[in-house]
Amino acid sequence: MVKLCSAPWNSRCPPTRIYVYDMIRYGPCTRTLMDLGTISALKGLHIPSKFIPTSTMTTTEAYDPCFEPPFELIISTLLQNHSPEIDNNHKLSPTNQTLMYEKQDYNCKFTVLPLVDISHLGLEEGHPMREECEREIAWAAKDWGFFQIVNHGIPRQVLEQMKGEQEKVFRQPFCVKRAGGGKLLNLGEECYRWGNPTATCLRQMSWSEAFHIPINDISRIEDESLRSAIEIFAAVATNLAEKIVEVLAANLRAEGTDYFRVNCTRDSCYLRMNRYPPCPNFSSEVFGLMPHTDSDFLAIVCQDSVGGLQLMKDDGTWASVSPNPNALVINVGDLLQAWSNGVYKSVKHRVMASAKEERHSMAFFYCPKSNTVIKSCINPSIYRNFSFLEYRLQVQKDVKATGDKVGLSRFLL
Numbered sequence: 512m513v514k515l516c517s518a519p520w521n522s523r524c525p526p527t528r529i530y531v532y533d534m535i536r537y538g539p540c541t542r543t544l545m546d547l548g549t550i551s552a553l554k555g556l557h558i559p560s561k562f563i564p565t566s567t568m569t570t571t572e573a574y575d576p577c578f579e580p581p582f583e584l585i586i587s588t589l590l591q592n593h594s595p596e597i598d599n600n601h602k603l604s605p606t607n608q609t610l611m612y613e614k615q616d617y618n619c620k621f622t623v624l625p626l627v628d629i630s631h632l633g634l635e636e637g638h639p640m641r642e643e644c645e646r647e648i649a650w651a652a653k654d655w656g657f658f659q660i661v662n663h664g665i666p667r668q669v670l671e672q673m674k675g676e677q678e679k680v681f682r683q684p685f686c687v688k689r690a691g692g693g694k695l696l697n698l699g700e701e702c703y704r705w706g707n708p709t710a711t712c713l714r715q716m717s718w719s720e721a722f723h724i725p726i727n728d729i730s731r732i733e734d735e736s737l738r739s740a741i742e743i744f745a746a747v748a749t750n751l752a753e754k755i756v757e758v759l760a761a762n763l764r765a766e767g768t769d770y771f772r773v774n775c776t777r778d779s780c781y782l783r784m785n786r787y788p789p790c791p792n793f794s795s796e797v798f799g800l801m802p803h804t805d806s807d808f809l810a811i812v813c814q815d816s817v818g819g820l821q822l823m824k825d826d827g828t829w830a831s832v833s834p835n836p837n838a839l840v841i842n843v844g845d846l847l848q849a850w851s852n853g854v855y856k857s858v859k860h861r862v863m864a865s866a867k868e869e870r871h872s873m874a875f876f877y878c879p880k881s882n883t884v885i886k887s888c889i890n891p892s893i894y895r896n897f898s899f900l901e902y903r904l905q906v907q908k909d910v911k912a913t914g915d916k917v918g919l920s921r922f923l924l
């Protein structure tokens with residue numbers, strides 16, 4: 512429940528801004544600054560009462576940003592700025608101004624993704640079990656774009672260490688994280704992301720925060736245990752990704768399978784640490800992470816046991832990826848779809864916000880160096896050639912202009 516803070520309203524000196532407290536989850540210490548104009552605009556919009564602070568207590572204290580990111584402030588601003596056009600485009604109900612997207616989606620059917628035991632890749636070439644494993648990987652990348660792997664060779668301690676370090680980073684106050692992770696990370700403001708700064712409606716809002724870390728920059732991380740955990744994880748994850756893309760390349764009988772070894776090194780890859788705080792009031796109105804495809808060859812995702820990751824199936828319905836403590840999730844990215852001329856699928860996925868539980872995940876993006884040209888290995892190609900840098904710049908431009916990524920369709924011939 513959101514409440515306003517405790518100083519009495521002084522009519523001789525009315526405040527222009529007030530704090531909104533989330534009393535139930537955090538007690539009276541988590542607050543968000545909200546314009547009075549915003550509050551009255553919210554009241555004028557016939558928004559359901561759960562969206563509007565109920566009491567009008569005010570304060571003149573300085574805003575202390577050292578708490579959770581101010582998600583609810585963004586939500587109130589988005590509601591204030593809503594327009595009928597946005598309502599139509601994003602399925603906002605005309606009667607109550609809230610998003611009416613499939614509310615049952617959080618609980619949509621858990622899908623058991625293809626599960627591949629990749630220890631069989633260690634058998635000698637031509638061994639029937641190795642060949643079977645290679646076929647399973649290729650089939651899953653074609654039909655699903657997503658699969659889980661077990662016996663992947665990344666030691667449990669490496670994953671546990673990363674998990675502990677990730678939680679430590681996110682426990683820092685918001686003001687420190689916003690400044691680039693402070694002393695722990697020292698990576699510059701752009702590495703920390705929260706919500707969605709370009710959101711123009713609730714549907715474009717992500718109830719999550721993330722550190723996006725170019726592996727090339729990790730030597731700048733001051734915290735030794737964090738740096739070493741990332742170094743070790745990035746090294747083993749790069750090897751694993753390389754092994755999988757080489758299986759996929761061999762399955763297409765593509766020439767020059769050293770393309771990946773040459774163009775994708777540990778230092779051209781990225782790590783994204785995600786945290787999804789509980790979202791008590793808006794979990795059915797916002798995503799944890801908006802639907803998207805990844806701009807990479809392949810992602811390796813480690814998720815905790817909370818769940819919420821969903822992928823879009825061919826028929827446009829969403830399926831939940833059931834958390835498996837022993838498995839890693841692998842998903843094909845846009846670059847591999849282009850390189851394979853559309854044979855392997857970069858599938859849309861999203862994360863649902865949870866009302867009660869905090870969730871962590873970590874995605875390792877297997878990417879090439881910026882100047883690498885992505886050229887289909889099959890002729891005639893359906894995509895024009897492009898460099899990874901060109902792709903990223905186009906994505907950034909589209910996101911800025913429309914709030915959404917257009918992606919690979921921009922490069923269709």
Ligand SMILES: O=C(O)CCC(=O)C(=O)O
Nearest residue numbers: 783785814820862872874
């Ligand atoms: O949190 C997850 O499970 C998925 C994260 C993801 O899709 C991403 O970081 O691109």
Ligand SMILES: [Fe+2]
Nearest residue numbers: 803804805860
């Ligand atoms: Fe993703």
